[in-house]
Amino acid sequence: MEEAWLCQWSTIRSLVAILQWWGFNVTVIIMNKWIFQKLDFKFPLTVSCIHFICSAIGAYIAIKVLKVKPLISVDPEDRWRRIFPMSFVFCINIVLGNVSLRYIPVSFMQTIKSFTPATTVVLQWLVWRKYFDWRIWASLIPIVGGILLTSVTEMSFNMLGFCAALFGCLATSTKTILAESLLHGYKFDSINTVYYMAPFATMILAVPAMLLEGNGVLDWLHTHQFVCSSLIIIFSSGVMAFCLNFSIFYVIHSTTAVTFNVAGNLKVAVAVLVSWSIFRNPISMLNAVGCAITLLGCTFYGYVRHLLSQQPPGTPRTPRTPRSRMELLPLVNDKLDDKV
Numbered sequence: 001m002e003e004a005w006l007c008q009w010s011t012i013r014s015l016v017a018i019l020q021w022w023g024f025n026v027t028v029i030i031m032n033k034w035i036f037q038k039l040d041f042k043f044p045l046t047v048s049c050i051h052f053i054c055s056a057i058g059a060y061i062a063i064k065v066l067k068v069k070p071l072i073s074v075d076p077e078d079r080w081r082r083i084f085p086m087s088f089v090f091c092i093n094i095v096l097g098n099v100s101l102r103y104i105p106v107s108f109m110q111t112i113k114s115f116t117p118a119t120t121v122v123l124q125w126l127v128w129r130k131y132f133d134w135r136i137w138a139s140l141i142p143i144v145g146g147i148l149l150t151s152v153t154e155m156s157f158n159m160l161g162f163c164a165a166l167f168g169c170l171a172t173s174t175k176t177i178l179a180e181s182l183l184h185g186y187k188f189d190s191i192n193t194v195y196y197m198a199p200f201a202t203m204i205l206a207v208p209a210m211l212l213e214g215n216g217v218l219d220w221l222h223t224h225q226f227v228c229s230s231l232i233i234i235f236s237s238g239v240m241a242f243c244l245n246f247s248i249f250y251v252i253h254s255t256t257a258v259t260f261n262v263a264g265n266l267k268v269a270v271a272v273l274v275s276w277s278i279f280r281n282p283i284s285m286l287n288a289v290g291c292a293i294t295l296l297g298c299t300f301y302g303y304v305r306h307l308l309s310q311q312p313p314g315t316p317r318t319p320r321t322p323r324s325r326m327e328l329l330p331l332v333n334d335k336l337d338d339k340v
Contacts, residue, residue, distance in 0.1 A: 017247075017254035018263045024244040026271045029106055030278060031237040036102045037279065039230045044098035045209035046217055047234065049202060051094065054238030055245060056198035062191050062246065072192045079196065082182045087200030089175040095205065096168035103161030104154075106275030107283060110268045111150045111291045112165035113172075117301050118143050120173035128177070139304045142297030149290030155282040190248045261302030265295045 035041045062068045074083065100109045118140045124130040151162065188196075221227055252260065272291060276283060 014255045014259060017251040018259075021244075021247040021251040021263070022267050022270055024240060024247045025267055026274050028237060028240045028244050029101070029110075029271050030275060031233065031240060032098060032101050033106055033275065033279065035234055035237060039233065040224070041220060041230065041234060042102060043209075043213040043217055043220075044102050045095060045205060046213050047237070048091075048095045048098050049205045049209045050234060050238045051241040052091075052198045052202040052205065054235065055194045055242040056202060058239070058242030059191055059195035059198060059245075063195055068246075069189060069191050071195070072186060072188060074186065074196060078186075082186075083196050084200055086175065086178060086182055087197040088204055089171055089178060090197050091201040091204045093168055093171035093175055094201070096164045096171055100161045100165035100168060103158040104165065105156050105279065105281035107272040107281065107287075107291065108150065108154050108156065109161070109165050110271050111147060111294050112162065113169060114143060114265075114268060114294045114298050115147050115166065116169045116172050117298060119169045120176060123170070123173050123177060133304075133308055135304045135308070136301070139297065139301040142293050143301065144297075146290045146292070146294030146297055150287055150294065151290075153284050153286040153290060155284055155287065190245045190252070194242070194245050261306070262299060265299045265302075268295055268298075 032047060035047060036044070041047070063071050097109075097113075100112070121132055121136060121140060125132060151157070224230060251263070255263065275281070
């Protein structure tokens with residue numbers, strides 16, 4: 001009886017964790033698109049900087065005040081030698097994501113971000129000469145094919161937004177690969193990751209944001225009709241960005257690797273449907289088919305990785321690669337290391 005109750009509670013906990021993760025993720029994406037499109041605040045560097053500031057403050061409160069997670073101690077030398085390079089790539093990843101949202105629909109951007117598994121495998125093979133099972137390569141075929149079909153049939157195609165999203169995939173892959181070497185010896189969860197990287201990312205981005213977008217932001221403040229309510233929405237998106245990191249920490253500790261992978265792909269589908277219902281961007285039938293093929297390919301890729309991870313000792317295994325496309329996943333995590 002007690003075991004059945006515990007099983008039900010575990011299922012409910014996993015479902016709640018996934019739903020709140022979906023909620024925060026879709027909310028952040030929709031709010032950012034709303035800021036760029038409806039509020040006419042076309043400054044992705046500034047929006048990214050606000051997100052970093054809110055995330056840094058939120059992580060400090062969570063660790064130092066609320067003590068949700070213990071602070072992982074990092075040597076001052078390692079902060080500059082290891083954390084700073086990771087923060088630089090982390091910053092580029094977030095900025096490119098916001099730049100892509102500025103120019104292309106959410107549906108197209110989310111589909112391109114699904115290309116991350118392919119870029120990770122190719123980078124590890126080309127640069128690090130790591131071995132991959134043929135099934136891994138086969139699982140990438142529907143991902144690449146689906147993205148090609150989506151790109152060719154996209155009715156709101158913009159080259160700058162497309163390139164930003166594509167290079168964002170490369171930045172995500174680079175961040176994950178570098179984490180294995182630069183953060184070796186540190187077990188960072190998502191909250192500690194943000195605690196250390198968000199201040200560095202703010203420092204890196206603040207000057208470029210002021211130089212490139214400062215005058216535009218000042219003009220917007222003087223000319224926009226509803227400044228106060230718009231600023232509330234903009235800063236609320238930063239708060240939601242931190243809550244997203246917190247939700248990732250919760251969902252990782254409440255689900256299995258397979259559930260996490262499937263939920264991540266379904267989350268993309270939810271984001272696409274919600275964004276389409278709000279912004280009504282035109283989507284052709286072939287475009288929707290391409291998006292569906294890509295998501296199925298990502299699910300198959302995660303399934304193949306899970307099968308290979310279950311092989312008995314002595315069997316050649318593939319190196320670890322990320323199981324999700326989200327820009328703010330923990331870089332090194334005990335469950336990720338155990339399950340993937």
